[in-house]
Amino acid sequence: MLNVPGHRKLRKIVVLNPKGGSGKTTLAINLAGYLAAGKRRVALMDCDPQGSATRWLARRPENFPGIHGIVAYATSTGATRSWQLRVPQDIRYLVIDTPAAIPAQQLVDFTRGAHAILVPVLPSNIDVHAVSRLVADLLLTAKVSRRMGRLGVIANRVRENTLAYKKLMSFLDCLAIPVVGILRDSQNYVHSADEGLSIHEMRPSRVTKDLARWQPLVGWLEQKLETSLTARDLHHPILQPVAGSIVPFHHIRTDN
Numbered sequence: 461m462l463n464v465p466g467h468r469k470l471r472k473i474v475v476l477n478p479k480g481g482s483g484k485t486t487l488a489i490n491l492a493g494y495l496a497a498g499k500r501r502v503a504l505m506d507c508d509p510q511g512s513a514t515r516w517l518a519r520r521p522e523n524f525p526g527i528h529g530i531v532a533y534a535t536s537t538g539a540t541r542s543w544q545l546r547v548p549q550d551i552r553y554l555v556i557d558t559p560a561a562i563p564a565q566q567l568v569d570f571t572r573g574a575h576a577i578l579v580p581v582l583p584s585n586i587d588v589h590a591v592s593r594l595v596a597d598l599l600l601t602a603k604v605s606r607r608m609g610r611l612g613v614i615a616n617r618v619r620e621n622t623l624a625y626k627k628l629m630s631f632l633d634c635l636a637i638p639v640v641g642i643l644r645d646s647q648n649y650v651h652s653a654d655e656g657l658s659i660h661e662m663r664p665s666r667v668t669k670d671l672a673r674w675q676p677l678v679g680w681l682e683q684k685l686e687t688s689l690t691a692r693d694l695h696h697p698i699l700q701p702v703a704g705s706i707v708p709f710h711h712i713r714t715d716n
């Protein structure tokens with residue numbers, strides 16, 4: 461179980477999607493970079509044994525704002541682990557990168573106490589299928605109510621005017637899940653990550669189109685970060701097994 465020893469002033473942003481390669485790490489490092497570029501004290505917690513976020517941090521040039529790294533996938537246990545997961549008191553924002561293939565039951569651990577839960581999804585049939593399952597699990601197992609509005613889907617690697625993109629958007633529209641961001645398929649994400657940077661820290665003229673796409677996303681995010689957590693956000697639900705198939709959306713209660 462992931463037990464993040466946080467503190468009261470900490471705002472937690474969780475990036476998750478059990479589907480591999482949907483853009484979780486890319487989104488997490490760019491969120492951390494966005495916050496750091498705004499002179500905010502931010503930590504990036506890497507929960508994925510692949511260690512991609514940790515390697516990105518290791519590449520980060522010294523003359524850019526620091527991001528505190530927390531390696532959460534290390535195998536140590538007990539007191540050592542609690543200490544490793546400790547979030548320093550001066551940190552105000554925690555971005556959590558999660559691994560692929562996390563079981564539905566673990567969604568509870570990852571999402572508890574989150575100010576924002578961001579789900580990147582690619583415009584492909586396979587990914588759309590996977591995200592429908594994830595949203596069902598989030599609503600049922602982790603009791604993340606849509607009404608709370610802390611859950612936001614991000615369409616990632618989008619090429620506009622493609623059929624795949626149009627299908628993705630109409631599907632997400634059917635789910636009534638807010639699409640809080642649409643990010644371009646852009647090599648700028650690849651190049652900036654290679655340099656240990658986010659696109660927010662690249663030469664603006666090079667990333668103008670990408671930065672424009674971040675505006676609605678950060679607008680949504682800032683609002684969530686300012687909205688205090690309620691008892692519902694911190695709940696400890698009684699876990700119930702979720703059926704192994706997709707739950708039809710008209711069967712999902714959203715009023716809990």
Ligand SMILES: Nc1ncnc2c1ncn2[C@@H]1O[C@H](COP(=O)(O)OP(=O)(O)OP(=O)(O)O)[C@@H](O)[C@H]1O
Nearest residue numbers: 480481482483484485486560617644645646649650
């Ligand atoms: N918007 C984008 N434009 C171009 N390339 C992207 C974009 N988002 C992600 N990528 C690339 O897609 C690949 C997968 O992205 P990423 O590693 O962020 O996914 P992930 O969900 O973290 O994967 P995993 O499930 O393995 O942890 C990477 O090579 C990344 O550079």
Ligand SMILES: [Mg+2]
Nearest residue numbers: 484485508512
């Ligand atoms: Mg990853």
